[in-house]
Amino acid sequence: MYEDYDFNKDEKWNQYIQSADHSISKERLEYLKQIWYKENVNKKYQIDNTKISNVKEESKxxxxxxxxxxxxxxxxxxxxxxxxxxxxxxxxxxxxxxxxxxxxxxxxxxxxxxxxxxxxxxxxxxxxxxxxxxxxxxxxxxxxxxxxxxxxxxxxxxxxxxxxxxxxxxxxxxxxxxxxxxxxxxxxxxxxxxxxxxxxxxxxxxxxxxxxxxxxxxxxxxxxxxxxxxxxxxxxxxxxxxxxxxxxxxxxxxxxxxxxxxxxxxx
Incomplete structure (x- = not known):
């Protein structure tokens, strides 16, 4: 399940997302997590846009x-x-x-x-x-x-x-x-x-x-x-x-x- 997946333990994910520094918003981060999960963990997973829209933006x-x-x-x-x-x-x-x-x-x-x-x-x-x-x-x-x-x-x-x-x-x-x-x-x-x-x-x-x-x-x-x-x-x-x-x-x-x-x- 996407909700239970521990991204912190995924070394490939952590290595990639590190390049984004603090410039990426929480909203965009949520979207990228879902893309990553779909491409690397569960191909059948459907991206949930409600999860994205409910996340607040960080400093720009x-x-x-x-x-x-x-x-x-x-x-x-x-x-x-x-x-x-x-x-x-x-x-x-x-x-x-x-x-x-x-x-x-x-x-x-x-x-x-x-x-x-x-x-x-x-x-x-x-x-x-x-x-x-x-x-x-x-x-x-x-x-x-x-x-x-x-x-x-x-x-x-x-x-x-x-x-x-x-x-x-x-x-x-x-x-x-x-x-x-x-x-x-x-x-x-x-x-x-x-x-x-x-x-x-x-x-x-x-x-x-x-x-x-x-x-x-x-x-x-x-x-x-x-x-x-x-x-x-x-x-x-x-x-x-x-x-x-x-x-x-x-x-x-x-x-x-x-x-x-x-x-x-x-x-």
Missing amino acids: LPYYTYSTENIFKMSFMLLLFMQGVAQVFGYLFNFLALQRQIRNTQILQKKQYVKLMITNEFFHNLVFLFLFHFFERMHNILIYSPILMHSWVGISEFLFLHHKSIYERMQRYIDKTKQNKELIMIQKQKVEIMLFPILLFAKLFFDIGNWIIVILYLIFLKLKYHTNKRSKVAWIQIDYLIESNLPSFFVSAYKVIRQIAVHFFVD
């Missing part, structure tokens, strides 16, 4: 903050052709998202705060944006594609959590994004990794970019490798892709370079 302030964050995400995506303006929105939404996620975690010591921050995907996005801030010739959709992917994942979660009417209109796309969130985020890491040889190639053969950004980006990838589990998975998938699909002479050269990277870069 956290919602407005979360909503502003996602407006900035949409602005970043829509105004990407205006690189300078889009980058400002990128800074804003990643900063708000970083604060939201840190605020949602109990921190007892400063060391915990620092550790939480440097392992956070939104902090990595801020570093990524900063790296390309001063190099105008590096501004294009390819460079910012990892941030675009993360933005869409975030907007999808926001619409699911807070906007029933929009969610119902876009349910097919939002549900697909939610179901493939982990795959999309790993793809994000893979794109970030593959940007390094592109940056190196652009500097060596077309004199586009700067050696400083190449070195700093390598350090950035090292930070991601040590602090982001998805980044390690992405490296494994790239290794497999290269070894399975490219000629043997290329694979041999790649293995040598990869071994050097293990000693001088990864470790």
